[in-house]
Amino acid sequence: MAYKCAMCGREDTPLLEATVKGVGAVLICPDCWQRLMSENKILAGSSAGGCACG
Numbered sequence: 001m002a003y004k005c006a007m008c009g010r011e012d013t014p015l016l017e018a019t020v021k022g023v024g025a026v027l028i029c030p031d032c033w034q035r036l037m038s039e040n041k042i043l044a045g046s047s048a049g050g051c052a053c054g
């Protein structure tokens with residue numbers, strides 16, 4: 001089963017689980033994760049590299 005980045009649709013990279021403000025818990029690629037983090041859009045408490053078993 002393939003997972004796609006909720007932001008850009010990439011599926012050729014390991015995805016990170018993050019809770020994005022206004023969006024909720026999503027799987028996103030490292031690029032989007034860093035971008036959202038730099039924009040302070042990822043809620044505290046979510047951690048990179050967690051399991052995708054939600």
Ligand SMILES: [Zn+2]
Pocket residue numbers: 005006007008009010028029030031032033
């Ligand atoms: Zn992405």
